[in-house]
Amino acid sequence: MTVTTRPPDAAAALPPTALPPTPSPPSAEDVARLITALQSQGLRVAVPMEARAGGAGPADAGMLYIEGVPATVPTSAPYVADSPYALRGEDDGSWAVYRDGKRLASASPAPRPRYYDLTTADGVPYWQIALMHLDSMASTVLQTCAYWGNDDQCRFCGIGVTLAAGRTIAKKTPAMLAEVAVAARDLDGAVDATLTTGSTATPDRGAMYVARCAAAVKEAAGLPVQVQFEPPADLDVIDRVADLGVDSVGIHVESFDPAVLARVAPGKARWGIEAYFVAWERAVAAFGPGQVSTYVILGMGEDLDVTVEGCKRAIDLGVYPFVVPLRPVPGSLMADFRPPPREVVEAVYRRVVPHLAARGLSAAGVIAGCARCQACSGLGAFERSDGGIRDGRPSLPFLGH
Structure with a gap:
């Protein structure tokens, strides 16, 4: 006897191994290396971000949290235009740091005080x-x-x-x-x-x-x-x-x-x-x-x-x-x-x-x-x-x- 069933939805139709993998959060080592890279090369941004433009110490400092770790990174210096790192929006309204289309870490721009x-x-x-x-x-x-x-x-x-x-x-x-x-x-x-x-x-x-x-x-x-x-x-x-x-x-x-x-x-x-x-x-x-x-x-x-x-x-x-x-x-x-x-x-x-x-x-x-x-x-x-x-x-x- 043949039993007819409703077609499953597309995700359920995929075998378990074919489901899109959930990205693993970066390790603390990865975050440390990413922050160091951003402070050397800068971060391209398209979102308003609190920044320090001048002063007596480190400046051109876009302020954000990367995987919860506080960081200031260059965001407006001319060389930042060539940085491979970009801050992009996510579908859920959050933000993340990307390089060459790959998501590297979550990011939260600091709000205006x-x-x-x-x-x-x-x-x-x-x-x-x-x-x-x-x-x-x-x-x-x-x-x-x-x-x-x-x-x-x-x-x-x-x-x-x-x-x-x-x-x-x-x-x-x-x-x-x-x-x-x-x-x-x-x-x-x-x-x-x-x-x-x-x-x-x-x-x-x-x-x-x-x-x-x-x-x-x-x-x-x-x-x-x-x-x-x-x-x-x-x-x-x-x-x-x-x-x-x-x-x-x-x-x-x-x-x-x-x-x-x-x-x-x-x-x-x-x-x-x-x-x-x-x-x-x-x-x-x-x-x-x-x-x-x-x-x-x-x-x-x-x-x-x-x-x-x-x-x-x-x-x-x-x-x-x-x-x-x-x-x-x-x-x-x-x-x-x-x-x-x-x-x-x-x-x-x-x-x-x-x-x-x-x-x-x-x-x-x-x-x-x-x-x-x-x-x-x-x-x-x-x-x-x-x-x-x-x-x-x-x-x-x-x-x-």
Whole structure:
């Protein structure tokens, strides 16, 4: 006897092996490598995205989460047009990073912070006082620098560009920053504050002013705060900063290669790299291991072996070297540069991460600041990756030279 049945739907008619495979989520290692690639080559986007156009640190920074990992990546520099990576919409309304038509990872562009719509009583927009960098409120409290506009100007910096463009104000007061910090916490979930400053011609290099701003933020909003400043002439200043309740500090050498530092940051180079180690030692004594960090910028012509050895020496002191690829700032003296290749940056990360782990330092242990956030670097992503740290032990091999 023949039995007639309804034709099954098309999917049910396929044998199990012919069903479209469900894409596996990328591993933590894949995400770390993808973030590193995006920070070198950029991401083509067709969706409104919060971005930082200038400033004193990494700029041209489209802000997003890649598989939940915070990242800032170039989105508007001219070289981004040639990037093989694109942010594309999905059928369900979500977003993902693609390369050559292949979906690599989910992505969530950061929304515009709600506190940007507010102004102070005297009419200053909150966004001119402090910006949200994903989950961190950040501000350059003095948007002027003793090095700007003369032979000592740091070639990678855009502190004066931002001011000239009207995107900020020259001086933020402690009261202003406290007001904005409360709004950033309540409206946009800020988890910390990062306060930096242009260097002043005073012996403390601006450290005490930025520390007073930090104290006001902590009192008003209760957020952990990192402050960033140059090595002061009197190292007792570091202890006074700690006495104001600051949680962590960034004292940024920028490059461990003396020749590169003299070329790209002559004013900072006059201190001598050894002066940074002396200041870091004092700062670690005041703030504790892991609560002192330094920017280390890749892509300025530095000797990579010298760079890695400098990172290791800093780590041995208890300093977290926040290694980042150069993010050329539009309008800066290095505006025509490009970020270094992914392979170069990744190789440095893979040599630094095991040393961090061996000394018990990690981004997860930093209370506040850039090294806590990690969005402008892939270093923290490699720490968290499958090939990074397992059970507190390093599993990335030390790579040869």
